[in-house]
Amino acid sequence: MRRLAISTLGSFAGASSPLMNALARCTTTTAQTASQVESVDTSAAGATAQHSSPLLNNLRFRVEDIVAGQTRALAKAITMVESDNPSHAAVIGELLRAVQQARKAAAEKERTSTRNSVVPSTLRTVAPRIAISGSPGAGKSCFIEAFGMYLVEQNLKVGVIAVDPSSAVTGGSILGDKTRMERLSMHPNAFVRPSPSRGHLGGVTARAWEVMSLLESAHFDVILVETVGVGQSEIAAKYMTDLMILLVPPASGDELQGIKKGIVEVADMILVTKNDGERTGLAQTTLAAYRRAVQYGDNCGIDKPVLAVSSELGTNIDAVWAAFSKKWRRKLDSGELEQNRKAQQAKHFEAYFEQELLRRAKEMLAANGGLWGSLHNEVFSGQRAPREAGELALREVLRPKKWFQ
Ligand SMILES: Nc1nc2c(ncn2[C@@H]2O[C@H](COP(=O)(O)OP(=O)(O)OP(=O)(O)O)[C@@H](O)[C@H]2O)c(=O)[nH]1
Ligand SMILES: [Mg+2]
16 A cells, blocks of 8 residues: 655645655755645545456456556556557557556545646646667666666666667567666666566557556656667657656767767766766767757757766756756646647557558468468569559458458
8 A cells, every 4th residue: 555645835836746846855945834734545445447448357457556656567467558459459458548547546636635736637647758879888788777777866766678670670689788777676666677588569659658657646756767779769769758757877089979879869968977986088978068958959958958967876866856847847737748649649649550551461461362472472583663563552451341251
């Protein structure tokens, strides 16, 4: 059973939940004008899900247990969400709706039981989803360990997932690096989930979105996403998360000539890692180079903090949280967060449709008397022009009823 301390805060419209309290502590401009503290029960008994779908009755876990923050139920739900069975799509949809509804009901209960609180209940159902991106070896896992430990020590619950957006292309996936998060993965307030090493139905990012929704419903206050893999992973991170922190390792002047403008533009915050020991000098050079890049970038460095950290020593981790808090609050207050999440959902719907359409069409053509293979052979041998073969394949795919056979 988990109990949340609710305190009514002044200028932050009565912040509630450990996350909101931590954020409020972080902002020096926030004046704490009242100090009413109340305990609210958010266990299963206090937050019974109002679902009526028979689909959910056959699950091997209870929706209520997820919302009550029970790790076993959560892990089982995540395993189902990660499954590659298309027939699970409907039940997963029902499940996500049910947990969100139950989460909102729990938040509403907190709201109504807290006197003088004017916090919109939606604020308590939203956990920041932060992408931790950067080239291989930049120090992502070690930073998550240090940052995650900092957060759990503030009584926040932290969910960590590793996502490899390039795996849909390469057909492989890198296991999340739990060994670099040894302390965090053992902590009772943390949940570290390595990325699945198989199966890519409908795209990795859409699935990660669903896993994050489950974590959010299970009362995780902050969700960290390590984006692994190569290529477009930073861009893909943008479609999955609310905010992206780019990690860059200390580099020499020569290496810094080629700072990738696109990535700097897309990041919400840039951290130079490994600012300790012998690397301090290089880290400071790198910090200055990125500050310049941000300053002269398209949006003139507005609101894009560039900091140097050491995960090994734990230095400047508190400054990262302070800078994040300011950004997060602005995103919440301006409505940008809500808009962004809606746009992401639409994107995942389209991406799922596009990827699955292509995959199933190819599957069907391969099964259908091997048309896919024979068209390939004809193109190879020069018997058919590529466009001609493509048109034949399309006509076959678009013949009525084919999809349902
Ligand atoms: N000195 C020092 N070394 C660090 C720090 N953070 C990470 N490292 C080292 O950098 C190497 C890579 O760290 P990881 O955290 O595994 O990097 P990563 O970005 O997660 O790597 P991939 O997941 O393989 O892409 C390891 O050898 C770490 O020990 C730091 O703050 N200081
Ligand atoms: Mg890693």
